[in-house]
Amino acid sequence: MEEYIPKAGPLLSKIQGPDDLKKLKPEQLQDVCDELREFIIDSVSVHGGHFGASLGVIELTVALHYTYNTPSDRIVWDVGHQAYGHKILTGRRDQFHTNRKYGGVSGFPKRSESEYDAFGVGHSSTSISAALGMAVAGDLNETDQKMVAVIGDGAMTGGMAFEALNNAGAMNSDILVILNDNNMSIDPNVGALKEYLADITTSKTFNKMRDEIYDLLGHFKSAGEKMRKVASRLEKAVTAAITPGALFQALGFKYYGPVDGHNVETLRRHLEDLRTVSGPKLLHIVTVKGKGFAPAEREQTKWHAQSSPFDKITGKSLAAPAPKKSQPQKYQDVFGDALVELAEMNENIVAITPAMPSGSSLWPMMNRFPERAFDVGIAEQHAVTFAAGLAAEGKKAFAALYSTFLQRAYDQVIHDVAIQKLPVVFCIDRAGLVGADGPTHHGLYDVSYLRAVPNMIVSSPMDEQNLRDMMYTASEYDEAAWAIRYPRGRATGMDVRKEFQKTPIGKGRMIREGGSVAVLSFGPIGKYVIEAADVMSEEGISIGHYDMRYAKPLDTELIDKVLAGYDYIITLEDGARLGGFGSAVAEYVAEQGVAVPVKIMGVPDRIVEHGTQRELHEEVGIGPAGIVQEVKKLLGIEIA
Incomplete structure (x- = not known):
């Protein structure tokens, strides 16, 4: 059967790179956005891939490549789920149907794939640090390159992002951070920052004031230097008083926004202005994850990514009906169900995940025992030490993390768990080669790095019965931390004994x-x-x-x-x-x-x-x- 290759619209079909995009008139950009969004929907509906995040930044992607001189100017995408439009506009449209397939285009930005991919990403909260490093290198090299970091509000909860903001504000390097605020990472965002942003982006008072100030500044551009300074101070004072700019300005950033992230002309205008503003600055845009595809807008977590074909109008699955014999459970679901059963038996059991309740199947626990299950946001280091704190007070903490993300909290595993001999149970999902997500997500190193840690049991069950029994044994073991690793995908489908049994530790x-x-x-x-x-x-x-x-x-x-x-x-x-x-x-x-x-x-x-x-x-x-x-x-x- 011939492989399906989606067809690009009349404007998109002529764009082999940003230079072709720049040949268009500003009033044509919305048509490019519409064609680009349709092309992604068409491709993913057949070939699968990450979905909602890229649809949410179509207008931003077009405006960035229209305004900035890429690849000389650098655009760093945080996580990379957002970068499908970027890939298509930078010479990979005709290969995009191979996205995430063996030997095909990577699902994430990748330096070895294109000169337009300024930095390889797969984990979150790294973009500001990378862009700052590039900006400082540009200063040392005496270039006039511009550096842009595009980060989602979910990724902004990662501690590394705040470390980078703090450093960037102090260094005063020329960097633009674009905060893509859609209240979603993969699952709905959590934490105080989410509430902070939501309060202001829905404020009618602020939005009216913002528009009036922007108009006022426009009038003052033709006035004298003294009047422009007065206007600038007025803008800063009002912004600091009633917007999230107070937070970012305290960190040394000039704050602009919130701006409609789905108005390409507004974005283009702001980006052209910001190119002329020196120093660290932050543009706050508000978007909808899955924009332009109604099912993805309604169910944003479900449509974060799709692996099976679907109708590109209705979203209805086009996959062949599953055989009457039910499919084996996924290992993550075996874990999630067993955890609820154990929590019903042991009131001291608590669960923690860093922003992955769906991926780690922690929703059953969150629904059954909401007061004992915690999504701490994209903050793996915090998640591990938070679990250690719970364990220090006698709670049996089950920390559910992907193997690739646990790497980010290695110091906490040693310093806060192992040295103190706290019996945290690490349930390590996506262990081993994970498939289409590729090298940033393969869980290959956990055995090697955990074997070296004292007071740590390292185990891996061969089947779902073993997984359940290991979890039960770990729930009643308080002498050391315990790591239980299991892969992505389906278990064996074996008949599982309902009752838990203790398994002998260290025995094959x-x-x-x-x-x-x-x-x-x-x-x-x-x-x-x-x-x-x-x-x-x-x-x-x-x-x-x-x-x-x-x-x-x-x-x-x-x-x-x-x-x-x-x-x-x-x-x-x-x-x-x-x-x-x-x-x-x-x-x-x-x-x-x-x-x-x-x-x-x-x-x-x-x-x-x-x-x-x-x-x-x-x-x-x-x-x-x-x-x-x-x-x-x-x-x-x-x-x-």
Whole structure:
């Protein structure tokens, strides 16, 4: 079947880059916006991808590339969910149908993909720091480049954003921060900043005053220098009194806004003015996530991203009906349901997530026990130390974070949890290769960096029953912190025992006995060993398989039995090969002085791009085919 490639409208089809956009008249820009929005809807409705955030910044994207001299001027997009329009306007329109597919265009800005992608992003709250660094470099190089950071109000809750604002205001570098205020990150925003912004953007008094001041300043432009200074002071005084500008001005920024983020002419006019204003400045725009696609405007969390085809008018799914046999639960949902059951049994259980209640399936807990479940916003460092504080007062804190985001709180894991021996349970979602989100979201390093931390158990269940039982055991264990990692995607679909049972800490299990090769797997990737073993058994090759469950503490008793009964050991994990589970096994075997070779199979020491999980597992050699190949190599069997 021929791959569907969306067609661009008459204006968009002629735009191969910002220089072509600049050839248009200002009154044509709204038509470009309409065509760009339609092109994204058309493409995502067939091929999938992040959705709502990009639709919300179409007018801003067009105005930025029309006004600024990119790529010489730098635009840094925070997170990158917003950057589809940017990619399409900067020479990637004809390749956009490959977005997030194996070997195709990345779903996020990526420096190696285009000179227009000034900075690679995937995690939030980084744009201001990066743009400030670029601005200072421009000062040192004596260039006249302009630096723009586009940050959502959800990302602004991250502590790093405030650190950067504080530094930028003090340094007085020429930087423009655009605050895209839509009251949404992936889930609805939380926290005091959200309330602060919402109060002012809905204030009729302020909006009327803002318009009058802007008109007044326009008249004063033709007046003398003294009158212009008076007008400027008047603007600052009123802004400081009744707008969020008080906060940003205190940090050293000139504040402008709020401005309608869906009026491209207004945005163009403001951006042209701001190009001439030196120093740190912040433009506050108000937008609607999913703008222009009614279903996405109504259900913004649902339409943050879509993976299956849908009708681009109604939003109705066009995916083939699921087979009558129900699909297995996702691992995140197994976690979410089990947490509620455990919380019903233990009133001390509390739950924390940094802005990912949907992605981490914490909504069941939030709905059932709203007073015991906390979304702290995009603030992973705070989330971990907040959990530590709860644990210090006797609460059993379950902190649900994506593996890639837990990296951002590594110091807190060590300093605030491990050193104090607080029994926080880290439920690490999206562990391993995650698929289409690519290298910024792969959860590859948690085993390696957590193994080095004292007072930390590092575990990974092979199936949903193991996950439930590990969570139960961790809920009643107070001697150390406990990390439970599980991947993105669906579990095995096995029949799950309703009752919880304690699992022995640091103990694995034998799945099957075999000949001279034993495979020690860690986590759900053990399913590939079962698949590979079935293939090899048809060729008369028998292998042993052991589900180890724990990278720390290791089941050394079980490893000793393997060493006594097999000639070769292969370790398998969906994580970094360096310093991970396989390294732990190899270290132990080396200490024992046993001459049994250990082949470590994991993700190699390189950046792995995007694709489906299965495609990426096969690429790095840890899929079933890779296991078969390694076994045959060890046994000296010729590989066809």
